[in-house]
Amino acid sequence: MTKNTNASPYMLTTPIYYVNAKPHLGHAYTTIMGDFLKKLALIEGKRVLFVTGTDEHGEKIVQKATAEGKTPKELVDEVSSEFRSAWEKLALDVDVFYRTTQPDHYKMVQNALQFLKDKGDIYFAEYEGKYCVGCERFRTDSEWNEEGLCPDHQTPPDLRKEPNYFFKMGSYQKELIKHYESNLEAIEPSQYRQEVLSFLKQPLEDLNISRPKTRLTWGIELPFDKDYVTYVWFDALLNYLGAIGYEGGDFAAQREFKNEFWAESHHLIGKDILKTHAIYWPTMLMGLEVPVFKKLHVGGFWMNKGLKMSKSLGNVVDPIKVSEHFGVDFFRYFLLREMSFGSDANFTWEAFIARCNSELANGLGNLASRVLKLSQKNFEMKIPSASGLNDQDKALVSAMKALPAKMAQEFEQCRYHIGIGHFNEAVAECDRYINDNKPWVLAKDPEQKDRLASVLRTAMEALHVFSIVSYPLTPEASLKLQEALGQSGEIVGALFRVDTGLDATRSLTEVPQLFPRLELPDLE
Ligand code: ME8
Numbered sequence: 001m002t003k004n005t006n007a008s009p010y011m012l013t014t015p016i017y018y019v020n021a022k023p024h025l026g027h028a029y030t031t032i033m034g035d036f037l038k039k040l041a042l043i044e045g046k047r048v049l050f051v052t053g054t055d056e057h058g059e060k061i062v063q064k065a066t067a068e069g070k071t072p073k074e075l076v077d078e079v080s081s082e083f084r085s086a087w088e089k090l091a092l093d094v095d096v097f098y099r100t101t102q103p104d105h106y107k108m109v110q111n112a113l114q115f116l117k118d119k120g121d122i123y124f125a126e127y128e129g130k131y132c133v134g135c136e137r138f139r140t141d142s143e144w145n146e147e148g149l150c151p152d153h154q155t156p157p158d159l160r161k162e163p164n165y166f167f168k169m170g171s172y173q174k175e176l177i178k179h180y181e182s183n184l185e186a187i188e189p190s191q192y193r194q195e196v197l198s199f200l201k202q203p204l205e206d207l208n209i210s211r212p213k214t215r216l217t218w219g220i221e222l223p224f225d226k227d228y229v230t231y232v233w234f235d236a237l238l239n240y241l242g243a244i245g246y247e248g249g250d251f252a253a254q255r256e257f258k259n260e261f262w263a264e265s266h267h268l269i270g271k272d273i274l275k276t277h278a279i280y281w282p283t284m285l286m287g288l289e290v291p292v293f294k295k296l297h298v299g300g301f302w303m304n305k306g307l308k309m310s311k312s313l314g315n316v317v318d319p320i321k322v323s324e325h326f327g328v329d330f331f332r333y334f335l336l337r338e339m340s341f342g343s344d345a346n347f348t349w350e351a352f353i354a355r356c357n358s359e360l361a362n363g364l365g366n367l368a369s370r371v372l373k374l375s376q377k378n379f380e381m382k383i384p385s386a387s388g389l390n391d392q393d394k395a396l397v398s399a400m401k402a403l404p405a406k407m408a409q410e411f412e413q414c415r416y417h418i419g420i421g422h423f424n425e426a427v428a429e430c431d432r433y434i435n436d437n438k439p440w441v442l443a444k445d446p447e448q449k450d451r452l453a454s455v456l457r458t459a460m461e462a463l464h465v466f467s468i469v470s471y472p473l474t475p476e477a478s479l480k481l482q483e484a485l486g487q488s489g490e491i492v493g494a495l496f497r498v499d500t501g502l503d504a505t506r507s508l509t510e511v512p513q514l515f516p517r518l519e520l521p522d523l524e
Contacts, residue, residue, distance in 0.1 A: 007047040007492070011261040012037055014268050016053040016098060016239050019079035020064040021311035023086040025347060026270065026302050028319035029339070032332045033299065033416075034268050035092040039472035040411065045493035049261050051243040052087065053098030054080040057219045058136050058232030059211075072218045076101055089320055091328050091475070096243045100235055104242065109235050110223040111248020112288055113209075117224050121168045121287045127208050130157035134312055136232050137276065138208060152272050153312050165210040165228060172283040173204040179282065179292055187278055188414050189342035192271065192298040196278040207280060209234045237281045240267065241290065251290040265293040271342075274298055297414065300344040302335075309347070317347055325521060329474035330356045336473060337421075341414045353518050360474070363427045364466055364481075365515030367434070371459045372484055372511040374439050381507040383460060383486065384453035393458040396433050400426060400465040404495055407469060423469060430462045457502075460485065464502045468494045477514040484512055 014034045017027050031052055038050045056076040065075040076099075084097050099105070116122050129138035134153030138160075145151045177200050180186055180193060187193035210228040211219060219229030238246075244261050247254060269277050274296075282292045301308045304315040323331045334352050337359070339345040375384060389397070403426050410419035434455075442452040467481035471491065482489045486506030487497075 007045050009049070009261045009264050010038075010041045010046045011049045011244070011265040012041075012051070012268065013240050013243070013265070014052040015270070015273060016055040016100065016236055017083055018058070018060065019054050019056050019076045019083070020060050022079060022082045023319060024309060024311060024316035025319050025322075025335075026309050026316070027083075028086070028090060028331075029302055029335050030268055030270060030299060031087055031092055031094075032090065032335055033297075033341075035090075035094075036332070036336055036416075036472045037266070037268070037297075038093060039475060039491075042491050043468060043471055043494040045496070049095050049244070050093060051096040051098060051240070052083075052094050053096070053239060053243075054083050054100070055232070055236045055239075056080065056099060056101045057229075057235055059133050059216055060136060062216065062218045063133065073101075086320055089328075090323055090331070098239045098243050100239060104247075105235075105239070106220050108242050108246060108248040109220050109230055109238050112238060113230065113234075113248075114223045115249045116167060116287050119287075121171075122165055122209070123168070124163065124165055126161070126163050127166070128159075128161040129208070131160050132157060135272075140205075152308065152310075155312075162212060162215070164208045164212070165222065165225070166206040167209045167234070167284070167287065169207040169280065169283045170204045171206075172286045173200060175286055176200065176204075176279070176282055180278075185295060186292070187296045187298065189298065191342065192274055192278070192296070196274065199275070199279070204279070204283075207231075207234070207283075233276050233280060234284070237276065237284060240265065240281075240293070246290075251288060259291075262291065263294065266295050266297060267293055268297045268299065270299050270301065272301070298342055300339065300342050302339070303344050303346050308344075326356070326518060327476070329476045330360065330515070330518065333360060333420075333474050337417050339417065341416050349520055353520050356515070356518050359424050360477075360515040361517045363424055363431075363515075364470065364477070365513070367427055367431050367459075368463055368466075368481055368484070368514055369511060370434060371439075371456060371463060372508065374443065375456045375460065376508055376511065378443050378449075378452060379456070381509070383502055383504040383506065383508065384457045385504060386454040386457040387450045389454055389458065392433065392436070393454055396430065396458055397461050399429060400462045401498055403465055404469050404498055420473060423466070423473070426462070427466065430459060430466075433462075434459055461501055465498050468498055474515075480512040480514060484509055 012034050014030045034050055038048045041048045061076060062072055065072045068075060080099055087094050131138050132150040132153060132155065134150060134155055144157060149156055180197055187196060209231045210222055211231060213227050213229060216229055219232065220235050222228045222230060267277060277296055285292050303309060307313055307315055309316050334355055337355060338351060406422050407419040437455045439452055439455045442448040463481065464485055467478050467485060471478040479489055486508050487503060
């Protein structure tokens, strides 16, 4: 990979996940989406910083550790490394794996708190509210369902009354509304921006940002009161700045490179944590005098039999087992293609197998194998040169060259599944071209050798485009295809090669099987 320091920066983050249970399909989806967006930015030639990590403080971590007879430290070390290794097994290209128990994080959070305290944004007061330990936050009266339960965790509220420290979140309400009203793309899909703006019609309360040590000691001690630790969300959200080296305190005075990534910061989250990211986080940034992040990308839930897949409900699919059984490409393809980003989707094995077989095995897999085998057989291992292209050939080549822009148009609107649909339609168009031109018939007639060369070269140009645009989607198969075509496999800026076309001085290599047909797994 070449390092182009002039390339435009792009920062992507996932939530940092709680370590009270091992990673499941929902976490994998968000991290895969991050890796997909990273790879898209890479082929566009950007310089990307992809951040994920683990959220290791708070009450539910202590509850889990106690239940398992471990210290919180033992639990967080163990589960954090499971997350790290899960992303390695899924071949996700993470740049920073951030842990909220790393020592520099403690210092940064304490500096940030002191900065806010010194400017008068933090005060001490009595508080009474209804807490959800699963969400690790107080929910307002309207945020409990008809049975009085947390809609995400199906648990009753814990009534709490105690003195605590507060961040003057309410004082930033007007500025926040103005920010969302003037930045129409700050939260996508747009229904979530509407949801936030309508929530902001109510007066915004201040944020309780501490827990007395009599209740909880597992956290970051407040720099101005040793009897309190920092509220877990206040500590966790700051990871996004910690990942680019923020030290707390005066952001503008700290090193230049941070602002560069921060100005292009994209947070990927699930809709369960919209409020903490769309309200708590930007007001914290305003208090800290740091520019608000560029964009929130809000995903829906993966459901299993009508319920959100979640560790507390125990209905989760293990992403490692799926990808060990089927390979990472099929798994990520299905997740990215099946879900309309922002809405909920169901995970079923039937849908998984059906999509992978009909769209990958029968799609690009079959096409690549047909075209490459015919080329190898009839032109040895050379890329055939086309002596003359007819209108149909030219139309196919130009349709393929237009494909990346067509996909990008959908991706920009978060319609990833539709962009991927355009990819499948382009493969189908190329299939039709092959069926119309019947290269296997041309191959039997020596007088048609030139026409055969033109047809196969046209189809190989299409395969070349597919090998590049499929990199974010199915990276292993993309690289195999580039290798089979004898092409470089250089990723950064690879989209530029769509216009230049195949490097015909290279020779083909063995035809790989890109996507074997899948069978329904034995669910036992
Ligand atoms: O909320 N479908 O961590 P968490 C889709 N530590 N995505 C899902 C999902 C599902 N069924 N279940 C989980 C936390 N996710 C905090 C975040 S960030 C400063 C702190 C994904 O372990 C989705 O991205 O509960 C969701 O927002 C995230 O996992 C919640 O992970």
